[in-house]
Amino acid sequence: MADVLGRTPLSVKLVVAVLGLVTSAVTVVGAATVTALREELTGRIDRQLADLGDQARKQLAAGHTELRLPVPEDQEESLKFPDLFLVESLDTDRRLVSSLPRRLPADPPDLKRADLSRTGPFTVRGLHGTMRWRVLSVNAPGDQHIVIGAQLSDVDGTVGRMVWFVLLVGLSIVATVAVLAVWLVQASLRPLAQIEQTTAVIAAGDLSRRAPELDPRTEVGRLGRAFNLMIEQIEDAFAARSASEATARSSEEKMRRFVADASHELRTPLTIIRGFAELYRHGVVQDPQEAAGLVGRIEDQARRMAVLVEDLLLLARLDQQRPLAVDPVDLVGLASDVLEGFHAVARHRSLALDVATPAPLVVTGDEQRLRQVIANLVANALTHTGVDADVTVRLSRRPGQAVVEVTDTGPGLGPDEAQHVFERFYRADPARTRTSGKTGTGLGLAIVAAIVTAHAGTVEVDSDPGQATTFRVLLPTSEQRSGQ
CATH class of the missing domain: 3.30.565.10 (Histidine kinase-like ATPase, C-terminal domain)
Structure with a gap:
């Protein structure tokens, strides 16, 4: 799992995370809405069943053998389930004795397996399984049970329509958020892609390239600024190194040329002095005046050498930046x-x-x-x-x-x-x-x-x-x- 996450691009992870959060939120809100609607509609039916149950108990307590359960005055406004009926059970087989209305609906409630000893309303399915009923059992004399029921078809229809509505709205929200998330993530990460491209160009040798300048109040903006500062320092370091290498090569070349030129300049007077000295040593010059002139020339070349050496020493001292x-x-x-x-x-x-x-x-x-x-x-x-x-x-x-x-x-x-x-x-x-x-x-x-x-x-x-x-x-x- 960690390897998969590590190979997944950041843009994909951000979009998936946003869609996951939005989908979870829409699902929770939709489920809560549908549940609240179902509970509200079922509660309203339960309250009307409770009112009819109270009337049945009062009539039984007064000794009436035939129950008459009028429809509440507000049923048309507050209840949309007028198909109420009454069942009298004479034995444990729960056979139908009478009903109100006398004509049973197409799919009456299946009461044979129901627990009629419950004190509050509960839900059962129809005999044919096509309908759900909300029923309330009232105990009558002689182990009889009076069962008052209301169909849940309208409730189920309303809740079903709400489910489809929530589903469509939720899908629309998720789709809209997906489009916005993809656009926003791409727009937010576009500078990172530009930095990546700039890095590739810099890696190829172009240190003059820079990442785009963005608002430094954003994370990407601060990253771009830090990246540019780093590249500037690297460029300065490379420039300094190149300049240092160029200076070193130039200094080395100048030193070689300096040594060669100095050797050449010193060799000339030394050769002259050596030649005149050999002439004098071998006695080639016998005339005293010519000998004096020869010695004078040797002195001139010696003075020239002295001047050259003094100049070289002066340049060496100046190169060492000795204080003047x-x-x-x-x-x-x-x-x-x-x-x-x-x-x-x-x-x-x-x-x-x-x-x-x-x-x-x-x-x-x-x-x-x-x-x-x-x-x-x-x-x-x-x-x-x-x-x-x-x-x-x-x-x-x-x-x-x-x-x-x-x-x-x-x-x-x-x-x-x-x-x-x-x-x-x-x-x-x-x-x-x-x-x-x-x-x-x-x-x-x-x-x-x-x-x-x-x-x-x-x-x-x-x-x-x-x-x-x-x-x-x-x-x-x-x-x-x-x-x-």
Whole structure:
């Protein structure tokens, strides 16, 4: 039984339960109605039989030998059973002595097996079994019994018609309730079917689907809302996992590329140093001046290696998010110092400082690292532009931000180059020779981006091929950071 119930759909169980309850209620009400009607009609006959019995006893007590039982005045209104009769029994065989009316009905009551000693009315069937009678026995002198009876055909007919009426009404009620129950159950469970369909779609991989929003005051509405919240959390978890996996793959790829590029960058000066050292060791260079030049080249490559290692260590520290110094830094004075240093080593280049905001322009951060940001941007502009290109450092202010822009009038960058320019060891053109005659490490702009990010800022590049290139650094001002 439990297995059958477990396999039965909820909609079927609900409809069957409702129909069972309604059918039981209709049956009980119908049975009670029919029983009450039968008892009422039979009671009315019993009361009239009792009245006639009292008259018979009074006449017998007065010594009358022939009974006359008039029909009650209210019989036509209150009793619809005028076929009353009188039976006088002279012996134990209960043979009929006389009757009122004298002509017996077609199916008189069968009194031979009846218990005439009863004091109240009782029911017997007719001699031919086609009719029922309600009879009352009155004791008479000489062991006689006077039996007064009334036919129950009208009672049975009325009750029968009531039974059919109750049956038809009950069936109509059950049918109506069945239709309403099926409609209501289907309408109530339709959202569950929609949730089931949504679940199947989600199981197929579409986490963007949601169950329909219903009134949260209903059980199905609360279920749908809880279901949607669960799917949102699952979707967020999947998105976070996908993002984490993508980040991990990207980080792994960047690390492999970083290690490969770093190894390549370190191998070049090491190879040069090794070659010059072997030349010096084998005595290939005998002239003291040539030997001094050889040693100078070894020193240049060693310095280049030292710069590369320092840049790598700086990026590693920034990646570890080690705390930086937190001091007020005036960007106007800082940019002026940086440009003075470049004027000393690049006198032939056009370098300018444009301050478009009232001094001072103060930010909170590490002065040494911010100096390195401006220096790297200026060095990048000098390295990748011709001697006739102009380089301008412009300082301005935005609401809550200090803006540092380094603009050059060089050949510019393409869209793809601008997209990757802040990546480590990226070179817009690895084959070209810098105007300074030196090759960079490909870490300068990556260091700029890392330092600016560590200061809660952003760095941007605006450039088109053949036009000016502008690197823009946005840093929160001291007032903005103190307000946070």
